[in-house]
Amino acid sequence: MSSAAQSTLQVYERWARAYPPVPHNPLMLAEQRLMLELLPQVAGTRVLDLACGSGRYSQLMVQAGAAHVVALDFCTPMLSQVSVAQRVCASMMQLPFAESVFDCIVCGLALGHAANVREWTAEVARVLRPGGSLLYSDFHPEAVRAGLTRSFKDEQNTAWTVPHELHSVATQREALVAAGLSIETVAEIRAGLELQESFPGSERFYRDCHGLPLVLVVRARK
Numbered sequence: 001m002s003s004a005a006q007s008t009l010q011v012y013e014r015w016a017r018a019y020p021p022v023p024h025n026p027l028m029l030a031e032q033r034l035m036l037e038l039l040p041q042v043a044g045t046r047v048l049d050l051a052c053g054s055g056r057y058s059q060l061m062v063q064a065g066a067a068h069v070v071a072l073d074f075c076t077p078m079l080s081q082v083s084v085a086q087r088v089c090a091s092m093m094q095l096p097f098a099e100s101v102f103d104c105i106v107c108g109l110a111l112g113h114a115a116n117v118r119e120w121t122a123e124v125a126r127v128l129r130p131g132g133s134l135l136y137s138d139f140h141p142e143a144v145r146a147g148l149t150r151s152f153k154d155e156q157n158t159a160w161t162v163p164h165e166l167h168s169v170a171t172q173r174e175a176l177v178a179a180g181l182s183i184e185t186v187a188e189i190r191a192g193l194e195l196q197e198s199f200p201g202s203e204r205f206y207r208d209c210h211g212l213p214l215v216l217v218v219r220a221r222k
Contacts, residue, residue, distance in 0.1 A: 008113050008163045009075055012053075014154050015162075016077035021054040026197035028109075030189050031137050031215045032056070035108065038185055038219050040133040042066045045103035048127070050136075051092045051110030055082035061106065070102075093119060100129040107136035109215075111172070112144070112164040118175045125179035128222045134181060140188060140213040141168050148214070169216065181220040189215040 012019075023029040035057075043065030049058040052071040061069045062084045069085035072092065079087050090096050092107075093114060105124055114120040124134055139150070150162040167175075169186070176183055189195050192210040199205075 011160050011162050012075040013077050014160055015152055016054070016075060016081070017155075018152070019054050019078065019081075021056045021059060021081055023056070026199050026202075027189070027195060027214060029197070030195045031109065031217070032060075034187060034189060034194070034215075034217050035106070035135060035137055036060065038135055038187065038217060039064065039106070040104060040135070040219070042104050046070075046101065048072060048097075048102045048105045049085060050105055050107040050124070051113065052082060052085075053078050053108070053110075055085065057106045057108050058082055058085040061085075066104075070097075093123060095123050095127050097127045099126050100132075102128055102132060104133045104135070107134075109137055109139065111136055111138035111167060114167070115165055117165075117167040117171055118178060121172075121175040121179040121181065125181055125222055130222055132222050134220045134222070135218070137215055137217045138167075139164060140216045141166050142213045143215075146209070146212060172216075172218065176218070176220050181222055183218065183220050185217070185219040187217045188213040189217070
C-alpha cells in the first residue's frame with residue numbers, strides 16, 4: 001500500500017466510529033439526490049458498491065431491488081458497519097473479482113482516493129459486464145483547487161483532513177474513454193445553485209463561493 005493510501009486509511013479508521021451510513025451534511029444530501037436521479041435500473045441486478053464506506057449506497061441499492069449487492073472497502077472499521085450486503089475488504093485499485101461480473105457499479109465520493117484515475121477506470125471497466133453502468137460522484141476538482149477539504153474532529157477533538165488526489169474533469173473523461181466506457185452524463189452540484197441548504201456559516205460560504213462546483217457526478221456505460 002502506498003504512503004498516500006496508508007494515510008487515507010488511517011484517517012478513515014479514525015472517522016469510522018462516528019461515520020453513519022446516511023448523509024450527514026447538506027452537501028452529501030444533495031450528492032445523494034443527484035446520484036439517485038441518475039441511477040440506472042438496478043432491480044434484479046448484481047451491483048458493486050465500490051469504496052462503500054459505512055454502506056450508504058449498499059442500503060440504497062438493496063432498497064432499489066438489486067438482486068445481489070457487494071460492498072467493497074479497504075477500511076475494516078467502516079466495512080464492519082455494512083449489514084445489508086456481501087462485504088469484501090480490498091483496494092478499489094485491485095478488485096478481487098473476475099471480469100464482467102457486475103451489472104452496475106456505484107461509487108460515492110471516493111475517486112479522489114485513487115492515485116491514478118486511468119488505473120481506477122480500467123479496473124472498474126474490467127469487472128463491469130458489457131452494457132453495464134458506472135455511476136460515481138466525487139468532490140469537484142474546482143472545489144479542491146479552491147482549497148475546500150473534507151475534515152472532522154475525533155473523540156479527542158483532534159482535527160483530521162481526508163487526503164484527496166485532484167483529477168481534472170478532462171482527465172476523468174479521457175480515462176473513461178480509454179477504458180472503453182461511453183460517458184452518458186456529467187453533472188455538477190454548485191454552491192448557491194444546486195446546493196442552497198443552510199448550515200453554520202452558510203451565508204458567508206454562499207457569498208464567497210457562489211457558483212463554485214462542489215461535486216461532480218458521472219454516469220457511463222460499457
